[in-house]
Amino acid sequence: MESQRYKTWLSSQKFADYRTGKVPACFYPYDGELNAEQWLTVFLESQDSVGERISDILCKEGLTLCIEPGRKPGKSERHKRILSISSPPSHR
Numbered sequence: 001m002e003s004q005r006y007k008t009w010l011s012s013q014k015f016a017d018y019r020t021g022k023v024p025a026c027f028y029p030y031d032g033e034l035n036a037e038q039w040l041t042v043f044l045e046s047q048d049s050v051g052e053r054i055s056d057i058l059c060k061e062g063l064t065l066c067i068e069p070g071r072k073p074g075k076s077e078r079h080k081r082i083l084s085i086s087s088p089p090s091h092r
Helices: 003-011 036-045 054-060
Strands: none
Touching: 003 036
16 A cells, blocks of 8 residues: 555544544554565565674574465555575585
8 A cells, every 4th residue: 555545544543433432553554665575675684783684594593484475465566476585405
């Protein structure tokens, strides 16, 4: 969802819109400047406090990153891209 459209929707919330009579204090972030692929790339390339990349840590620890596909992609996301992070072969 476009960031401005989402912000407009959030600002139009009313107490009467909810059966509890309360507008939730926070919502799942459906907007953003980055799309899912960009966000994941930034996350995996980010570094921990000692400068090691997250993707390298996952590989080193032999962890598999599983990502739930979420909702049906919009028209602009016609192609799926699969990200594979593999651990280096073990040395015996």
